């Protein structure tokens with residue numbers, strides 16, 4: 444898996460005793476570098492975990508083929524990729540398992556929550572048991588057993604119906620929400636292009652806009668100092684921008700438990716990236732203010 448990701452990606456595996464192996468990312472879209480994966484595979488490798496960063500698809504054809512050659516699983520972290528596509532297929536539906544998040548920062552939100560997409564029938568029954576506290580209660584509800592009991596480990600991975608209703612009505616307005624995000628994304632792209640032409644920052648590089656879900660808009664400036672300065676300057680003007688992530692291989696927990704790893708592209712880009720505000724109720728004045736503030740800061 445990439446080290447340039449949110450902690451949930453790695454926790455899912457470490458909580459079950461797996462050892463994470465981090466792979467560097469691509470300079471262009473910050474996704475896992477599919478050309479580096481093979482060299483990291485050993486006899487112990489169980490799965491490749493591509494993270495579709497910012498809603499942009501990883502090179503799934505190559506990743507799936509590496510996995511097939513090595514007899515291992517592909518588990519997609521499509522947390523940011525809801526409704527985005529790779530060559531016409533929805534992200535999260537391509538590998539053996541796909542994971543989605545409906546955290547407040549995502550395009551569609553239920554506050555906290557997520558979903559899993561299983562592409563192999565052999566996973567269905569156990570998944571139902573795991574999310575129902577390790578019981579076969581789902582079978583009981585369907586009338587397939589006359590009582591339910593503890594059959595495996597599990598937990599209560601069930602979002603409440605109330606939160607699901609909040610999420611559902613956003614799906615009913617999916618096109619409207621996506622259209623708004625596209626509008627903000629396009630305005631940022633157009634407004635900041637002169638800065639890229641002058642070598643002051645780098646804008647997102649997206650090969651296939653037709654499959655993109657406009658999840659995130661980020662800029663990459665020329666140094667960490669400049670990034671932090673810009674973030675502070677925006678904050679004083681009431682604009683909340685954030686950087687992410689502290690690469691997992693540089694985290695406190697990783698350094699305490701595993702041996703040193705060097706991932707030059709991850710280290711370089713993560714120090715220079717800034718994520719700009721993007722939310723449904725954002726209006727034209729809001730995003731033009733952000734653009735103006737960035738232009739003023741970087742031009743002086």
Ligand SMILES: *Cc1c(COP(=O)(O)O)cnc(C)c1O
Nearest residue numbers: 448449451452520522544546557
């Ligand atoms: C949001 C996100 C997750 C999931 O976060 P949860 O808080 O567990 O829903 C996982 N991976 C990435 C890349 C994310 O952005």
